[in-house]
Amino acid sequence: NAGVTQTPKFRILKIGQSMTLQCTQDMNHNYMYWYRQDPGMGLKLIYYSVGAGITDKGEVPNGYNVSRSTTEDFPLRLELAAPSQTSVYFCASSHGVGSSNEKLFFGSGTQLSVL
């Protein structure tokens, strides 16, 4: 199993550009998540999905969009990149919800800089 795979690993965007961060998992997990990690801060939840066709906002959703057309894929879209979106983005998946004792599996991250 590859686990959770994120692409690209690094990206530099100009202000106003758009891009999609890709995330795929091969563990047949229903739950998938997008987090951002800023220096000196804990991970913040951007969006999550409890299954194909179902997505919901997390703590910091502004400026982002997601879709979940299949169980495996959960792409994150930035429409109009802003410097405040400079961060490291992590995709994660789990079999169960956070209140269960299911492990959360993380991808290796995408380092995004908006200049």
Add this chain to the structure above:
Amino acid sequence: KNQVEQSPQSLIILEGKNCTLQCNYTVSPFSNLRWYKQDTGRGPVSLTIMTFSENTKSNGRYTATLDADTKQSSLHITASQLSDSASYICVVSADHNLFFGTGTRLTVIP
């Protein structure tokens, strides 16, 4: 306010020594507490998950403790190795939400 605070912010120890990392939380209602290890440039990897009724859980040289009454947890690393150099993140679950601490950056030197 739901918060997870970790201390120290950073720690340097000699290879072979033991160390203990602390986590205090004010998250409610409590579901479980997790410790993750995050190597530089990588995603976090789960070390332990503890429920309300568990007060100790081990994973090799890593031992986590939980005191649900005082809302404190610790992660003890025994006989540290160079590969233990990483950030250690405490995460508390409440209902369907996960609250992340900012992590302790551990550096093990030879």
